[in-house]
């Protein structure tokens with residue numbers, strides 16, 4: 001099989017060794033004569049997978065002992081509602097920043113639960129920038145989206161806040177060095193930077209739970225999952241296994257600092273070319289650029305068919321932009337090698353040479 005340069009926005013590229021080991025585990029797991037997906041999730045073999053996945057998250061993020069780690073189902077989309085239900089007090093309120101499609105999805109779900117104040121908003125310029133603001137008030141928590149997967153913007157610094165910080169890190173978790181201990185809750189769907197679709201990672205400061213005064217349905221009660229060591233019901237075993245392998249890969253490749261060095265090299269390679277090349281421009285303003293999902297356009301859209309033909313024949317896949325932004329989006333998640341970015345940059349250079 002000839003591998004292509006995979007710039008898909010999600011589900012996304014995973015390390016080749018993770019794909020290979022996952023494939024083997026489907027055929028036979030732990031020399032059991034059984035597949036990973038046909039053994040009990042209560043077997044000691046799978047319990048070891050779950051425990052390793054949870055402890056690798058704690059280790060890579062250097063979490064203090066007050067944090068719990070869960071791998072649940074429902075994706076970040078169910079997370080939007082779940083976190084509001086668990087963290088917003090009966091009669092309380094929450095603050096949100098609206099910086100894109102996923103942020104506004106989170107706001108919509110929070111409104112079902114209680115008073116949701118949008119205190120920062122970049123929709124005036126089609127979410128091409130991250131607003132500058134501080135959070136001072138009596139909200140139960142402040143929610144933001146660290147990386148806006150669709151628009152290609154990313155907070156370069158986290159907002160200062162006097163209320164508990166809650167963050168959707170679906171598309172940039174484990175991509176850079178950061179202090180996770182400043183957050184009360186982080187959640188991230190696996191399929192952007194960590195594993196296949198089917199599981200969502202929660203990182204929760206236990207102190208923040210149990211204050212809402214609400215009666216919660218069992219599956220949406222984060223404390224119920226903590227009490228059962230992330231095994232309240234049958235977990236998505238395959239997605240968790242592959243995520244665990246990716247976490248091992250992250251650790252073996254230098255953890256957060258290693259990922260940051262890798263991703264810095266890729267974003268420099270790409271944005272240097274974008275700024276140099278006379279045929280393209282970026283969607284996001286330079287001081288809000290995403291390291292994970294650069295969005296860009298041709299200055300002259302009538303050249304699109306020729307450019308598309310060129311990147312396709314270079315073995316590039318997945319750079320068509322999202323319909324709400326148009327143009328192109330070259331997602332450069334952790335597992336994407338620098339060589340793939342170099343191939344894209346070479347195509348952009350060659351296109352300029354031919355057309356410029």
Ligand SMILES: *Cc1c(COP(=O)(O)O)cnc(C)c1O
Nearest residue numbers: 075076077102149168170171189
């Ligand atoms: C993809 C994405 C989501 C939605 O994730 P699902 O797992 O599909 O529910 C939410 N937030 C961000 C930032 C995303 O990139």
